[in-house]
Amino acid sequence: MTDQDRPDEGKTTGPEGPDAPLHRRGIKSYVLRAGRMTQAQTRGLEEVWPRLGLTLAQGRQDLDALFGRQAPRVVEIGFGMGASLIEQAETHPDTDFIGIEVHAPGVGKLLDEADKRGLTNLRVYREDALAVLEQCLPEGSLTTLQLFFPDPWPKKKHHKRRIVQPAFVELVRTRLASGGTLHMATDWEAYAEWMAEVMEAAPGYLNTATPETAPYVPRPDFRPLTKFEARGERLGHGVWDLIFRRVD
Template identity: 70%
Template sequence: MSRNEQQPISAEADHLNDVEQRPKRGVRSYVLRGGRMTQAQQRGLDEVFPRMGLTLAQGPIDPVEIFGRRAPLVVEIGFGMGGSLLEQALAHPQTDFIGIEVHPPGVGKLLDEADKAGVENLRIYREDAMQVLDEALPAGMVDTLQLFFPDPWPKKKHHKRRIVQPAFLARVHRVLRPEGRLHMATDWANYAEHMVAVMHETPGFENTAEQGDFVPRPAFRPLTKFETRGERLGHGVWDLIYRRV
């Protein structure tokens, strides 16, 4: 879950040690929070998830089987309340989208709204993203992986909880197709610098920025309410797009 639309912060589980294959559970980069479910959110979980939801129990997935076609695939980790992801799915019907989020209200809200909008090119995991990357997404399957406004864990003692670490990037590299893209965005300058530093030390990725390390916000990334508010307050936003090589 991201902080899109001024919702509570979250991101996905993270491992701190750069270990091979199936590492043991490490420090999580999200904190599960309780919260009331609206009637619509509960409907999304109860009625829509059986049709649009995916689970780890299904094992490695085949997008052609899931969506009934062969199309570009975008995976977004931590979609928050889902507004940005839904907007993308509606704007790009020729592309298939898979969202990953652990917080029930956000999952329920997105499913409810996607169903009411008649969206067919979207599926959702209510799972730990690390497990999805390890167990559900075959190698070379993803065209673009998105990580928008993850929890910055601003205190230095909590930096180990940031999701952008070598072990996470190794998983991303595995699931991306050759020339596939990793698109990250953050409104914390320190986290943007952290992302650049870790990416610089991670083999197999090439920065697509023509100048410097960052790219202008691409038109295909929706401007969230959270981001609009930040711009009014003078906050910066940094987009990074890397190509798998």
């Protein structure tokens, strides 16, 4: 049994209240990992970034000007190596996508692929997602926010690091257009239950699940099946999707 598998002692923790600060100094929902950069990833960061990369320093974005058109807008937080986001951008050319990821290899890989495939409907932040939502994305500007397989931080003492907290989903709500959706997926059942608890208590959202499957929805066809997820399915691992719509 690893430390991660061993249950913690003591009181069970729950989601923080809606008034909890989004940025607790020293607490992040991610850990930066060191890794070697491939030639393609380096090329993405060095050659493609000036065209498709975005920064906090640019401030609040005019998304119509950024993409040169009016279109549905999808933001994905934590896209990993970017395969799913690339597939979505290529499959849905009439939708604009913004990916947010802090890990350099993943950002470099996505940029390299986007360039090779000639994608013009994709932009990337290599920044903290909360800061991007707060400082760069206008209120009511997003059709969908995607959060697929975030770090579950399984130890009870680390639950405060989970990105899904009442303050986070309220911030997301303000960035969604009326009728826009927050789509989350996880392969940790305990985190799925946590997400459902946070969302059911959050004002201004409606669960899109049917009574037969609530609080979860079947995996929608528009969410690409990752290699990791496909392997998990073969091994009998579960995956839980939640889609909530902004209703005010």
